[in-house]
Amino acid sequence: MSETLRPSDPSSIAGFRLLRRLGAGGMGVVYLGRTDAGALAAIKVIRGESAGDDDFRARFAREVELARRVDSPWVVSVLDADAEAREPWLATVFVPGPSLAEAVAEHGPLPTSAVRVLGGSLAEALDAVHTAGLVHRDVKPGNVLLALDGPRLIDFGIARAADDTVLTASGVVVGTPGFLAPEQAEGRPASSASDVFALGCVLAYASTGTPPFGTGTPDALLYRTVHDEPELPGMEGESRTLVERCLAKDPDARPTAEEIRLLLAEDAPDDSGTWLPDPVARMVATRSAESLALPGIEPTVVDGPDEQAASDAPAGHPGRRRLLLAGGALLLAAGGTGAAVWASEGDDEEPSGTGGRPVYVLGVHTATDTADVAVSRASERAARLAVAEHNASPKRAYDLKVKVLADRGDVAGARAVAQAFTTDRNVVAVLGPVAEIPMRAAAAVYGEAGLTHVSSTTGQQDYFVTSPRTSFQTGAPHLALGTWIALHALITGQAVPAGIVIDRAGGTIMQDLGTPLVEGWRETVLAEVIPRVVAEQTDDGPKVVRELLAAGVGALVCLAPLDATVRTAKTLAAAGFTGPRWMQPQLYASDFPKQAGAAGEGWFVVTSAVDPSVLKTQKAKDFTAAWRKRYGATPEPYATEAYDSVRMLLAEFARTVPAGARRRPVRAAVAERLAKAKYKGIARTYTFGRYHHYENTSDGWRDETFVHAVQGGRFRQLGSLGDLWLAAQGQS
Structure with missing residues (x-):
């Protein structure tokens, strides 16, 4: 889990602004950083005695050079590095998911389908490593990170060129006992076949929840690796046969990484997260947010009359x-915001397209998950009220209709809802999603399609990474x-x-x-x-x-x-x-x-949610009266913020509708306008910051909380x- 920066930490390294600490050890610190363009990176900084050790610097430089030689979507790629800096550093693409070791420890073995996807992707990664003339030498569950679009192989700290004899002299064991090949256990040089043996150990661990040679002291693990047969409880069929081939004592009897890749080619992951079982997919999605909070900024101290x-x-x-x-x-x-939405109550008072006016659709992305039912209902009701008010105007140039689709609070469901809205060309904007995991999953789909969506109940701050143009939040972080x-x-x-x-x-x-x-x-x-x-x-x-x-x-x-x-x-x-x-x-x-x-x-x-029924402003009174007339009660929690979000969306959409209303509006134009909008809502004024989050005025923290x-x-x-x-x- 990440932690906030310490006073002794730098605020930036090269072109990366540092956001959080991801971890620390005897040799240095790993930070979460961000480029000016918004790309996230894991930045390893070498400190202490290691930074002054010439031999260590040489090894670090070699790690950087080797990692840059590998080209695979399943290997974490290098963004930048400086081995000559006073404190050497290496920046790689940030993968926020947990390791395979964490996922299995928390949720148990993976199903066979997920293990096959894991095996195919890691085999492709190792094939790229071996094609580059390298041997990884430390393939283990802790060096495999899980992401929704597939696994990633990390850590080239002890990787070597295949013909490099440094640190591979007879009698020297390099790697992790329990996940290294018999030849490594005996102190002999590692080869590409050694990586395949380790891959077999990883797949056995993912399938059974335990290493194939058990647990215990390093000496015991090394002995079993050399002399004992692996234990593969519950593994059957093709999966067991493949793992047994990988775990052959004789390196020449093992398949190559390329052979494994071709064998499992049909088991490639997509980016929906469906390759993982639901508990692990939820773990990946929630862990993705854990390190992505922007840092606090110290206030400027100004002496003045208020002293x-x-x-x-x-x-x-x-x-x-x-x-x-x-x-x-x-x-x-603060830098982020939040959103809201809910379940369908019918399409009463909505037009069918008669009267010669075109009909555009406002999507409402809700959730059926128990924890989100109330805010989903409030969001749908707010959208229907705002649309009904638009359609009641005799001077309107077009009609609006509400379309409600719900996810189950999961990644796959959120993406499916977003895809349904984006493929419906009549949908001009969307309110929602209502929860953090769906927001992160759906934002990329909406962003790719250029469909503007606003969430009024989410408050995490990293959605802009995958959707920097069309995703907005109107709640407090x-x-x-x-x-x-x-x-x-x-x-x-x-x-x-x-x-x-x-x-x-x-x-x-x-x-x-x-x-x-x-x-x-x-x-x-x-x-x-x-x-x-x-x-x-x-x-x-x-x-x-x-x-x-x-x-x-x-x-x-x-x-x-x-x-x-x-x-x-x-x-x-x-x-x-x-x-x-x-x-x-x-x-x-x-x-x-x-x-x-x-x-x-x-x-x-x-x-940041307000109860408008106790406010004394005319806007709040009018909204409360309209809500009570339509729904027979005072506005529910988060209804006000959802209503404001829809009204703001519709106001900016209206400015994108071509004269004559016969040409279809350009979807992306709504987001371009919304990013610059200033909207006076019922209890607050909405403007958006650089990352499309609700931006408080100077008094916002006081008057709008x-x-x-x-x-x-x-x-x-x-x-x-x-x-x-x-x-x-x-x-x-």
Whole structure:
């Protein structure tokens, strides 16, 4: 898992801006970086004694040169390098997925179809390695990364030219015991056949969940590799035959990588992720987001007239300067946004194309996944209301129709929905998807087709990598919302030691919220914070909460899925805890008040979603009245943001419709206009930043972020952060 940059880390290396730390070891650090064009890279930087070791520098330069010689889509390619720099570095294409070792450890063996795809792709990678005159020498599950479009072979740190005798003298074992060939185990030189043996070990591991020569000490593994037959429980048919051939003790009896590639040529992956079983595909997709949060930027400290105001602020409440600096820092750290959509309620009040006017279609990309049902319904309703208002105008030049398609919260379903919308030439724009995994998967499809889509409920920030022109988000990023919980505590005088529960069952979003929250509590609230992580597939939440209570925390933030948050509420209630409690922002649209019952009373949620029914502006009153008339109730959570997003989309689309309305509008023109648009919505003004994320105004963090509390068994809006700050200062 990635972590934020440290003060000692550089901000950039050559043409790469550094975003996160991906890992560190004795020889250096690996960073996530980004070029000016938005391409992501993994940048290995050599530090410490190794950087001053001439022999090590020579080996590092050789690694760079060898890696550049290999040309294969299944080998991570080199973007740039400098072995002569004061701290040598190597930049390769970033593959955010987990390793094969992690995937099998977490979800068990892969099905036969996935193993065949894995084998064919890795054989093609090794064929390219061998064609370049190289031997990899360390093919193992940890050096195979999984991506939705196929695996990637990494790490040429100990690769050698086939005729290179350096470090291959008799008696020297190079490689990973359990995944190296008998000749390597005996200290003899490695060859291309040795890589094929290792490939057989990898495929056996992927098929059975265990290495073919078991586990144990290196000596035991080396002995078994040389003398024992492999154990392949459960492997049958052609797959077993192929692996057994790869694991032949005699190098000459093994197939070549090219032979394996040709044998498995029909098992090539596509980029939909369907080659992987669903649990692993979800792991790949969620892991893809884990390291892609943009870094925070320190606020500029400006001495001015507000210094005295800060010193005169009442005890327990922040001064104006401190608050504005904190908000400014959060604003700069924020960079993404969010979206919303839902399930079909029928096509009433929508035109059939009669009356001589052309009919254009607004797509609504929703989800049937339980966690996304509420925001999906709100999004569809918002789209239907906006379209009905357009069609009610007697002066309209064209009619609009709503088309709703839903995914299941998965990669394959999201791509299928996006493909259905993009192939329908009547669809001019799309609202959605509603969730992070579908957003990332569908964005590439929409981007390739030039179809503009806006998500109002997603908040991760890397979708622009695959769709830099037509994907937009209108919600606040998770990174900002995490910090704004701390800002709410600061504003309302609740600066007490806090426990923060980060439950990984909620996916990488919990980490996106938790990391800036921990930093914000320490640096802005200026109070002690105790973070605790709950591992996936465990029931350690109540135990962690009890440990935090025993540590004496006065506040608690639970960043977890709904069921775990409900359990936390009941654990706190049973312990008599009455301090301030916050849940993660996505639960604003959830059934938390009902499920938690009395234990949920008083919990806060800080979010960019507004309840327009309590606002006093005419726009909010008109929208609430129109919603109530059509649907018989006040607007649901996230309805306002979805409605604003659709109205903004339709306004920019209208400017692309040719005069006479007989020529078809150009799809890409909507995105070009939207990127420059400024739209005054019901509770906020929308403009987009460089990466098509919602960009707050200077006061956006204050006036466009809302605090809700569970009161009387329902969420009730207390006001914006700005409202609460003024109230704390005794102002109205």
